[in-house]
Amino acid sequence: MGRSPYGGWRHFVEALIEVSAADGSTGQCWSTTGLVAREIFHNDELDKETKARLAHELLYEGRRLVASNAETGASGRVVGRRVPGGVVVSGVKTFNSNSGGGGRDLSCVSFALLGEDGDTAAAPRHHALIRLDDPALELGHDWDNMGQRGTYSQTITYRDVFVPDGWHFPSHGLTPYFVGSALQLHGALLQGIGEGALAAAIAYLRELNRPSMPSFPSAAEDPLMHRQIGEMSSELAASRALLLATAAELDHPELIDPAEEVMVRGFRAKVAGTRAGLDVTARIFDLTGARSTANKYRFDRFWRNARTFGSHDSLDAKNAFIGAAELTGTVPPLSAYMRA
Secondary structure, three states: OOOOOOOOHHHHHHHHHHHHHHOHHHHHHHHHHHHHHHHHHOOOOOOHHHHHHHHHHHHHOOOOEEEEEEOOOOOOOOEEEEEOOEEEEEEEEEEEEOOOOOOOOEEEEEEEEOOOOOOOOOOOEEEEEEEOOOOOEEEOOOOOOOOOHHHOOEEEEEEEEEEEOOOEEEOOOOOHHHHHHHHHHHHHHHHHHHHHHHHHHHHHHHHHOOOOOOOOOOHHHOHHHHHHHHHHHHHHHHHHHHHHHHHHHHOOHHHOOOOOHHHHHHHHHHHHHHHHHHHHHHHHHHHHOHHHHOOOOOOHHHHHHHHHHHOOOOHHHHHHHHHHHHHHOOOOOHHHOOOO
């Protein structure tokens, strides 16, 4: 990865699309470990011995990493306070993707590191690496959504968890590059689910070879099916091209000027990939017909996964951010469009 956490980013995004085409949950879990690993290994203030140990476990022992960031719906912020030999972390994170493995897997939890005054508003952001089998953790086992079920994005409660020095580090914060890259991953996940849905539908139609109306001898000779497939194929191709183009730019983030522009491009990629994924996963049933709704095909999994993750955050807010940048010629403040 070199000195930049975004080295090889285009290949990472393309791989995520391919993995998500097979299964959206697997794609999200895989990208979570990949993104969190980049945060960890490109933080110069994390202990080198910790990094070396984690690198070996990730490469050879199947270690997984959990993104423990969201506090939506919780009673307050997750906080940490310094104690001799480390920090103590307390609070609730309401979404913890990739936390179904348990055991030795690590939660990378973000928290407000309190000073002597205890002011959470001014507290700097910090990260701690905590094993999921730590007895001071309470796993909610409450992930019961209609899609992306394999991400096991359950609630985790941190009950005064002690984290020794060497296993916690200061956060780089929400830089324009991090925001743009994360939104690209969102778009790539939906892109992959959409591509998987279209591929599954085409394979089904080739085998069944049943036209949409009796006036056509077969699906292969049905121009109405051709038109719909062509439309969806072009939509996915366009969003894929945008995703990979913006991802390639992040391979060299120093060339993007101003840096805030990467957020606009990331928002566009997120919108395009999400729209394409949601559209295609809903429309394939117009092609495949009522027989394809049989549970043995499970084509509904594509729509359920896309709709679940597509509801993650508002596309209206993303479009408003893009539109404001276009109209004013300046990148608006992120805080007006996204919750911290």
